[in-house]
Amino acid sequence: MGDLVNLKARRKQARRQQQEEASKQSRIRHGRTKAETLRDRAAAEREARAKEGAKLER
Numbered sequence: 001m002g003d004l005v006n007l008k009a010r011r012k013q014a015r016r017q018q019q020e021e022a023s024k025q026s027r028i029r030h031g032r033t034k035a036e037t038l039r040d041r042a043a044a045e046r047e048a049r050a051k052e053g054a055k056l057e058r
Contacts (some may be wrong), residue, residue, distance in 0.1 A: 002058075
């Protein structure tokens with residue numbers, strides 16, 4: 001027979017890992033200076049304008 005596994009402990013472990021990943025993403029997103037945020041926003045706007053200009057009209 002295989003090893004016994006405590007499902008409750010496995011669920012807790014998976015939930016902790018998922019929360020840690022979410023925390024890591026949040027730290028990346030919110031742990032930036034205002035200048036970095038503005039730079040990224042400007043880059044996204046530039047990219048959106050480039051995509052909009054490349055669309056074909058029907």
